[in-house]
Amino acid sequence: MPIAQIKFMPDNRIIQVEEGTTLLAAAAQAEIFIKSGCGGKGTCGACKVVVQSGEPQVTGTGNLTPDQLSKGVRLACKTIIQGDMIIEVPPESRLQEHQVLLGDTQKGLLQESEHDLLETFGHHPLATKQRIVLSSPTLTENTSDWARLTMELRRVLKAGDRPIHIPLSILQNLPETLRKANWDISVTLTDLESGFTVTHVEAGNNNPLFGLAIDIGTTTVVVYLIDLSNGKIVDQQGSYNKQARYGDDVISRIVYAVESEENLQLIRQAVVETINDLVDKLLSRQSIPQTDISSAVVAGNTTMTQLFLGVDPKYIRLEPYIPTMSTVPSVTARDLGLHMLPEALVHCYPSVASYVGGDIVAGTLVTDLANGEDITLFIDIGTNGEIVLGNQDWLVSCACSAGPSFEGGGITFGMRAMPGAIERVVIDSDTLDVSLKVIGKGLPVGICGSGLVDCLAKMLSAGIIDRAGNFQLGHPSGSERLRETADDKEFVLAWAHQAGGQKDVVITENDVKNIIRAKGAIYAGIRSLLNMVAVDLEMISRIVIAGGFGNYLNVHDSVRIGLLPDLEPERFEFIGNSSVKGARLALLSQRAWREAEELGRKMTYVELSVGATFMDEYVSALFLPHTDLSLFPSCH
Amino acid sequence: MPIAQIKFMPDNRIIQVEEGTTLLAAAAQAEIFIKSGCGGKGTCGACKVVVQSGEPQVTGTGNLTPDQLSKGVRLACKTIIQGDMIIEVPPESRLQEHQVLLGDTQKGLLQESEHDLLETFGHHPLATKQRIVLSSPTLTENTSDWARLTMELRRVLKAGDRPIHIPLSILQNLPETLRKANWDISVTLTDLESGFTVTHVEAGNNNPLFGLAIDIGTTTVVVYLIDLSNGKIVDQQGSYNKQARYGDDVISRIVYAVESEENLQLIRQAVVETINDLVDKLLSRQSIPQTDISSAVVAGNTTMTQLFLGVDPKYIRLEPYIPTMSTVPSVTARDLGLHMLPEALVHCYPSVASYVGGDIVAGTLVTDLANGEDITLFIDIGTNGEIVLGNQDWLVSCACSAGPSFEGGGITFGMRAMPGAIERVVIDSDTLDVSLKVIGKGLPVGICGSGLVDCLAKMLSAGIIDRAGNFQLGHPSGSERLRETADDKEFVLAWAHQAGGQKDVVITENDVKNIIRAKGAIYAGIRSLLNMVAVDLEMISRIVIAGGFGNYLNVHDSVRIGLLPDLEPERFEFIGNSSVKGARLALLSQRAWREAEELGRKMTYVELSVGATFMDEYVSALFLPHTDLSLFPSCH
Ligand code: FES
Ligand SMILES: [Mg+2]
Ligand SMILES: [Mg+2]
Known part of the structure; x- marks a missing residue:
């Protein structure tokens, strides 16, 4: 195949690629990561680029408008290189380095209880x-x-x-x-x-021995470097999961992976490469040789675990949603290609079901949920919401497909918690004037999950939306921020001239409905689980929230929109990245690891799509905060 | 490097090789296997070839005579290719396909007792x-x-x-x-x-499952294909061990292997290739797919086992002669590169010591030596003689370096038991006329181990040699067969015109002394072991002999020359290839395999080089049959 030269702007990065390559693949080669929500099928429209020069072959235009097409906008995944080109990659199409949610080791409740747990379980590393x-x-x-x-x-x-x-x-x-x-x-x-x-x-030597605690998230991968002799976190590093090249969520990655054996290998390699890059950084920063890394514990959801091991993920997404294995055999670093001692064993947390994975088992372990008579509710909010309820005697879990709203997916200006994301919103009820808090120093370019929760709560208070999420165009303020377009109704959070992009940053009625559906799913999951085991809300002693979302979560606003149950704020705990913390705990304690395997076996998984309970709960939860206001006494 | 074209005659085979390659290596590439007793050091003179055309670089001439040199004779291992050549490879320099000693499954004592053993141990395949x-x-x-x-x-x-x-x-x-x-x-x-x-x-299917019983001998590799459902030997195949390219005996192979990591891999590959060729033949003959081969048990001496697994063999030949492992972890066929089910496990028999290996443990198992109160003496005669003595209560073993005489090494016209080898000799005491029995249909070209035993006994009877092996040139017959040359005294077994080569086939005084040393070592080993445990010869109920040698062994003549102790012929048993039989037994019986591991642990190894006993016994055994004739009452 002839070679073409592609220049990416404004990066001014030039690479040589074979003709016949897609622009999406070429960009990845140039280390410019473009969003591809649908995994390159040409349907999500996330991978828009502007062709400044060159004559590519266009095999699909998805939902691009004639206007966009005439301006050179193309879908990178459906644009085949036929010769030299100059391409502009707009900011909104980029996967950017963002504030990775590292486990909080400085402060917070979990830091305390984790220390206790290691003492409880005993410090006997694997x-x-x-x-x-x-x-x-x-x-x-x-x-x-x-x-x-x-x-x-x-x-x-x-x-x-x-x-x-x-x-x-x-x-x-x-x-x-x-x-x-x-x-x-x-x-x-x-x-x-x-x-x-x-x-x-x-x-013979007396050098310390190190281990790795690894959280493979769908979005983010975090690695802790642990000194096994004292249990200390020597250093930590996180980054995007490079699998994002192949799709934003687990479903699109499964679809990609099962297309061919080669795809499965590529997507496996992507996460191995992600981990190795992190390990390389840690080792060079700490001047530790690979051969001192003697073990690793990995926690990830079921799909992440299977993809990491190269295990066919096909049936995870097909009813009746069966994962390949619950407990996972330990595998050598050599077989996996990790940058560690070649014969070091890598242990993956067991899964409970296709949508309750090792990360949730890890979280359950570190929340000390199965200890004592007090009932704990554990919620990990990401693309899926996973919920565990129980105490020392019983454990039930479920997953509810919340959709990617809280991670910024499917929202017009949605984005992950990275610089430029609006994370706090204040709205003046009279004038509808808006004050924003934006991550980083720049201008607002979009809105992240915590901002969306805030926004919804404030729009409800201000009367911009009603309890069903319908926009109230006749708002007494007469503000220009509340307006109707050809497609939808929308509220302007930031005007173009104040924003990092060239457009007004808005939230649409459709966005609001998406968020209501997401929060409704999580709340319905909680209610369904409670009903199932006949536990009353009041009987719950602790509600522990984990995940990238939780770091910025405003409990008060979360309750106001009906995402979280209406309980005293004192019962809530934020735990941050419970997955990597669970990995660390198992690495350091044989008893913790045995308990984790035990937890995996003990936990009952409830498939919410069976029976009518969940659907009923879900429909009732599609109001702000809920159809049944008696469930939210504090919101009157 | 430029490429040269080498034509091998009389095969008329042409290959292209890089200049700088030795002729020995080039011949191996052409699948023409040339003897190399010294492993290519230029000292053994086994690799003689005749350069018919071409101008190679000669880096050594060893013991070649000026006459040979002028006729174009060269050492293949010391001849470096510099351009096109035509090379004649004489028959005596070739490793030829020979009568491989397969275990005798048709008849004989072992077949009986093996069957009994499988019943004893129970048919529960691994x-x-x-x-x-x-x-x-x-x-x-x-x-x-x-x-x-x-x-x-x-x-x-x-x-x-x-x-x-x-x-x-x-x-x-x-x-x-x-x-x-x-x-x-x-x-x-x-x-x-x-x-x-x-x-x-x-x-799901009901196809039978198969396993492989493998004997890795230094010279010969034998594979049995076993139907695991009924224990039957479906088929069997044997061939040379391709490691012979790198040296004739274990020592020269160790020397080669420890030279570099690459050499170790080459020599490992050679035996893997040997086994795979055999397996391929068996599978295609029986129309069985590789994936039906579910397990293998391998028996070989300690060096063969370590080389097969790629385990550094260096310390086997350095005092105090320590092997790397006794019991061997089971390894997958995938890791070893064997043509079987990739995840099938390959189990190697445990070793007792560097010179008492898995083949001897296998032999001990199939001779049922550790069962009952009767004392059994088990002797495996090859390049090394390994001896095991014991009963249910105790087991001692030793190895005596017999030298390669009985396999034809170090003997002027010595050769292995292959077509053209003299295997029986009758000498008329009056005329010294000779009658021969030759393996195969052709003319005699050399003499194998069983022929040498026969020959020595008959030469002693005929008065050609005295009890010390000295030639009696003044023999009353005045036969021309008994003669003195510039170098040595010799006896003509076959005149040139009756022989397959162009020369008289002779046995020299030096040959006779070599054989006496070999038989002396084995006999001394037996005596030393007996002394050590204070067991009298008469207390031994059975003497079981195994090995390629044993197949043709004449018990009467063996006793006459003092190789075997002087006991009633009824006490001797021939067992053939006990190594592969032991491999089969373990493959078919979990109890047998556990017993084998137990045997390996239980057996005491005696290093004969410690103390004076062995040396004293050895010196006394350097007569025919022995210095102390009272040990050989039947020989008066
Ligand atoms: S002289 Fe021994 S191999 Fe050539
Ligand atoms: Mg996670
Ligand atoms: Mg043998």
């Missing part, structure tokens, strides 16, 4: 390092190297007759390693229920 | 196949695929809470496999002490 000095063999003391080493390990580890495994790759070099070290060695082992596994043998 | 029909999942019965399968496997296998492992590669495709098969599947599992391991999941 991987440990033993310093061993062997007697050297003689003609009469002539047992084999591995038998000699096993005998001593068995003594030191008090292993009884539990099996001690050694991988072939370590045996292959064992004789030389032992003799070069003059029989004074350090052995790294992982201790699991199935026995011990040797993961490294090296010359 | 690998089994289970037909499973699962209920299909629903929205309410929504456990994961693997949890659903585990539950049913646990029930069918009566697995209690023993672990059931599944490799990632099988999980990756499990969902599709289950659904395409409509939940009616066949699962192949291996049952080991550490738990069950799933090695294959496929659509």
Whole structure:
């Protein structure tokens, strides 16, 4: 294939690609990441670019208007390179580096309780390092190297007759390693229920041993570097999940992955690459060699876990929504291609169901939910809302498809919590004048989840919308911000001249309805679960909220729009990234890891689409805050 | 590097190789295998070829005579290609296809006792196949695929809470496999002490399952294809070990392997290739797919086992001669590159010491040596003689470096038991006329181990040699067959015109002394072991002999030359290839495999080089049959 030269503006980045490549793929090669909500099917319209020069082949135009088309706007996923081009990638089409929600290690409730939990479970990491000095063999003391080493390990580890495994790759070099070290060695082992596994043998040393706690989120991947000797988080790093190239949400990624074996490998590689980049950064910053990273625990939703392992995700999205496995076999870093000790074992948190994954089990563990008689409600809000309810005696969980609204998806000016996103809104009820708080130092270009919750609550108070989300065009203020267009009714949050884009930043009636549907789904999920186990709201001692959304969540406004139940603010806790915290806990405590596997088995999954309960609850929740106002006494 | 064209005659085979390659390597590329006893060091002189045209670079001439040099004779290992050449490879320099000693399945004692042993141990193969029909999942019965399968496997296998492992590669495709098969599947599992391991999941079927019993000998590799359902040997195939390219014996192969990581990989690949060629032949002959081969048990000496697994063999040949491992972890066919089910497990027999390997443990198992109070002596004669003595209560073993004489090495006209080899000799005491029995239909070109034993016994009877092996040139017959040359004294077994080569086939005084040293080492090994445990010869109920040598061994002549102790012929048994038979037994019986691992641990290894006993015994055994004639009463 001939090679074409593509220049991306305003980055001014030039790359060479084969003709026949899509612009979307070419941009990824240039490390310019373009949104692709539909996974490159040409339907979502997220990947708009402007062709400034060049004559590409256009295989689809989706919902582009004649006006846009005449201005050179094209869908990057449906534009095939046929020769040199100059392309402008507008800001709204870009996946940008954003404020990644790292677990909060400075302050907050979880930091306290996590520390307690490690004390409760006991600090016995899955991987440990033993310093061993062997007697050297003689003609009469002539047992084999591995038998000699096993005998001593068995003594030191008090292993009884539990099996001690050694991988072939370590045996292959064992004789030389032992003799070069003059029989004074350090052995790294992982201790699991199935026995011990040797993961490294090296010359004797007292260097600390490290492990990785990894949260694979659909949007964001976070890695903690942990010193296994004291449990400390030495450093942490987060970034976008590079799988976003292949689709924004789990469904579009599954659709992409099941298209071909090659696609599955590409999407697997994308997350491996994401993790490796983070690990590389951590290791170089801390001057730690890869071979000191002896173990990793990974928490992610079921789809993320299966894609990370290259396990066919097809049936996760087909009724009856069956994941391939609940507990996950431990796999070597070598087999996965991670930048760690090659034989280090990587342990993935077990899943409960296709839509209640390892991240939720991890969250359940760190919220200490299954301990004591008090009932806890745990909610992880992302594209899906996952809910767990229970105490030491019982655990039920469900997932409700909230849609991507709270992450900015499907909202006209929706965006993730990154610089330029509106995160707080104040509206003057008389004049409808607006005050905004924007993330970062720039002008507002869109609105993120926490901003949307705020906005809805304030629009309701100000009488801009009614309880069903209908816009009240005849608002007494007569404000120009409230207006009707050809397509919809909308409210202007920021005028073009105040905004980072060239357009007014608005929220439409359709946006509002989307958010109502999302919050309705989560609230209906909570109610359905409560009904199922005949638990009254008042019986819930704690409501723990986790997720990227939760970091900025205004509890008062969340209750006002009926996203969260109307309880005293004291019962709410924010836990941030409970997934990575759970990964850390398991890494540091064999008992925690066993408990996690136990939790996975113990938790009952309720499929909300069975029976009418959820639908009834959902319909009742499509008002602000709810059809039944008696559920929201504080909102009168 | 420029490319040269090399033509090999009389094969008339032409290949292209890079200049700078040795002729030895080029011949191997042309699939013409040339002997290289010294592993290509230029010292053994086995790799003689004749340069008919071309101007190579000669980097060594070893012991070639000026006459040979002038006739174009060169050492293939020391001849570097500099341009096109025509090369003649004489028959005596070739490793030829030979009568491979396959285990005798038609007749003989072992066939009987092996059958008994399988009954004793019980027919419970390491690998089994289970037909499973699962209920299909629903929205309410929504456990994961693997949890659903585990539950049913646990029930069918009566697995209690023993672990059931599944490799990632099988999980990756499990969902599709289950659904395409409509939940009616066949699962192949291996049952080991550490738990069950799933090695294959496929659509439900009742095809039989097969396993491989593999003997990796230094010279010969033998594979049995076993039907696991009934234990039958479906087919068998043997061939040279392709590692012979890199040296004739274990020591020269170790020397080659430890030179570089690349060499170790090459020599590992050579045996893997050997096995795969055999497996390919068996499978195509029997029309069986690779995926029906579910398990393999391998028996080989310690060096063969380590080289097969790519485990650094360096310290096997350095005092104090320590092997890397005794018991060997099971490894997947995928990791080893064998032509089987990729996740099938390959189990190697444990070693006792560097020079008492898995083949000897296998032999000990099939001779039923550790059963009952009767004492058995087991001898495996090859390049090394390995000896095991014991009964149910105790087991001792040793190895004595017999040298390669009995396999034809270091003997002027020595060769392996292949067509053209003299295997029986009769000498007229008066005239010294000779009658020969030659393997195959052709003329005699050399003499193999069984022929050498015969020859020595007959030369002693005829007065050609005295008890010390000295030639008696003044023999009353005045036969021209008995003669002195510039270098040595020799006896002509076949005149040039009767022989396949162009020379008289002779046995020299030096040859005789070599054989005496070899038989002396084995006999001394037997005596040393007996002394050590204070067992009298008469207390031994059975002497079991195994190995390529044993197939043709004349017990009477072996006793006459003092190779075997002087006991009634009824006490001797021939067992043929006990190594592959032991591999089969373990493949078919979990109890046998556990017993084998137990045997390996139980057996005491005695290093004969410690203390003076062996040396004293050895010196006394350097007569025919022995210095102490009272040990050989039947020989007066
Ligand atoms: S002299 Fe060439 S291989 Fe030995
Ligand atoms: Mg998450
Ligand atoms: Mg053998």
